[in-house]
Amino acid sequence: MRLRALDDLGDVAGKTVFLRADLNVPLEDGKVADDARIRATLPTIEEVLERGAHLVIASHLGRPKGKVKEELRMRPVRARLEELLDREVHAIRFPGQASAENVVTDLGELDEGPSAPPVIALLENLRFDAREEANDTSFAGELAGFADAYVDDAFGAAHRAHASVSALPELMIASGRPAVAGRLLQKEVEVLSTLLEHPEKPYVAVLGGAKISDKLATISALSERADALLIGGAMAFTLIAAGGGQIGDSLVEPDRFEDVRRARKQAEERGVLIQLPEDIVAASGVSVDAERSTVPADSIPKGRKGLDIGPRTVEEFARTIADAHTILWNGPMGVFELEPFSAGTRGVAMAIAGAKAFSIVGGGDSLLAVKRLGLEDSFDHLSTGGGASLEFLEGKTLPGIEVLEER
Ligand code: ADP
Numbered sequence: 001m002r003l004r005a006l007d008d009l010g011d012v013a014g015k016t017v018f019l020r021a022d023l024n025v026p027l028e029d030g031k032v033a034d035d036a037r038i039r040a041t042l043p044t045i046e047e048v049l050e051r052g053a054h055l056v057i058a059s060h061l062g063r064p065k066g067k068v069k070e071e072l073r074m075r076p077v078r079a080r081l082e083e084l085l086d087r088e089v090h091a092i093r094f095p096g097q098a099s100a101e102n103v104v105t106d107l108g109e110l111d112e113g114p115s116a117p118p119v120i121a122l123l124e125n126l127r128f129d130a131r132e133e134a135n136d137t138s139f140a141g142e143l144a145g146f147a148d149a150y151v152d153d154a155f156g157a158a159h160r161a162h163a164s165v166s167a168l169p170e171l172m173i174a175s176g177r178p179a180v181a182g183r184l185l186q187k188e189v190e191v192l193s194t195l196l197e198h199p200e201k202p203y204v205a206v207l208g209g210a211k212i213s214d215k216l217a218t219i220s221a222l223s224e225r226a227d228a229l230l231i232g233g234a235m236a237f238t239l240i241a242a243g244g245g246q247i248g249d250s251l252v253e254p255d256r257f258e259d260v261r262r263a264r265k266q267a268e269e270r271g272v273l274i275q276l277p278e279d280i281v282a283a284s285g286v287s288v289d290a291e292r293s294t295v296p297a298d299s300i301p302k303g304r305k306g307l308d309i310g311p312r313t314v315e316e317f318a319r320t321i322a323d324a325h326t327i328l329w330n331g332p333m334g335v336f337e338l339e340p341f342s343a344g345t346r347g348v349a350m351a352i353a354g355a356k357a358f359s360i361v362g363g364g365d366s367l368l369a370v371k372r373l374g375l376e377d378s379f380d381h382l383s384t385g386g387g388a389s390l391e392f393l394e395g396k397t398l399p400g401i402e403v404l405e406e407r
């Protein structure tokens with residue numbers, strides 16, 4: 001797969017580029033709590049500006065469900081973007097209030113001519129307009145009205161057929177205007193394509209997190225490509241219980257027993273090693289002062305919840321990780337948010353960080369864990385799209401990517 005990228009954008013000096021970015025950052029007290037996603041798209045912003053283009057940037061933020069929600073305005077994002085770029089970023093009150101025609105006028109007024117520096121403007125939250133999530137062509141048409149060219153850097157939104165990532169680029173292409181991937185989207189697709197198409201073997205996938213139902217499709221897709229699946233987190237308990245183990249009061253999804261048995265059989269028939277936890281840190285409750293002990297993974301007493309993988313499991317997982325040439329990690333090994341249940345996630349993170357393999361981490365909580373451990377620089381790629389990266393690795397066609405493919 002080859003995506004059209006910034007190299008295919010042509011001459012955009014003095015023209016207006018519409019950039020769909022993923023600026024869906026966590027907010028706290030009206031401020032950006034983590035600006036990683038804003039930073040991740042800066043190379044694209046800077047490259048477009050260097051070419052002398054004006055920039056209209058757009059993103060969604062949270063889930064306003066088609067209505068204007070004061071607490072989900074882009075203002076804090078714009079403030080952070082201004083700090084990072086050290087330049088003024090103009091606020092556009094569209095979508096939500098102003099009409100699209102107003103925006104065109106506003107943008108025209110901002111342009112001070114050929115010798116003035118390029119204008120940067122940030123649209124309001126795209127999801128303030130219900131037509132965004134409906135992939136509505138009239139909305140896409142209004143957005144296209146601001147743009148001579150389109151750049152998509154929103155990997156985190158690539159799995160959704162929404163107007164700004166699907167109908168809009170379609171429309172741009174249909175009207176002979178360029179629609180290309182930004183540097184972040186391009187990098188994500190390059191890295192994840194390698195995992196999908198020709199991973200260097202042995203390829204080890206480490207999966208964890210809360211729910212197995214979220215990741216069953218991933219497990220089944222990975223069992224066609226990986227050599228080993230190491231499974232921790234709460235999702236391990238559904239596998240252990242489906243195999244007849246005693247899991248006490250741990251999180252479990254009994255309606256998935258059949259699915260996990262099938263997935264496991266499928267993996268074993270392909271010769272894929274499935275490694276489950278041997279020991280578990282089990283506690284009387286999900287709190288730092290709960291009574292806790294390390295017990296065998298298949299005999300967790302009643303009244304106890306498994307909240308982390310135990311030290312023997314970390315050792316076993318680390319052994320497989322050390323031999324890998326490619327590692328994909330998605331999902332924490334335990335309730336890493338609480339110190340007494342964070343050792344498993346830390347142990348596995350450090351094993352991957354220290355391994356010789358090409359390593360990739362995806363998933364919002366996994367990235368948070370990596371960040372807390374200060375290990376961001378020890379992985380080869382931190383994927384910014386949780387759901388999008390899993391769907392990509394399942395081999396699905398993502399609407400936001402398909403439209404940018406060279407044809
Ligand atoms: P990611 O965002 O990396 O894809 P998930 O959202 O699937 O990961 O899962 C993360 C959550 O899973 C964390 O909040 C963590 O506390 C929880 N979790 C992991 N292990 C357990 C467990 N044994 N019991 C309960 N929750 C768990």
Ligand code: MG
Pocket residue numbers: 363364365
């Ligand atoms: Mg999560």
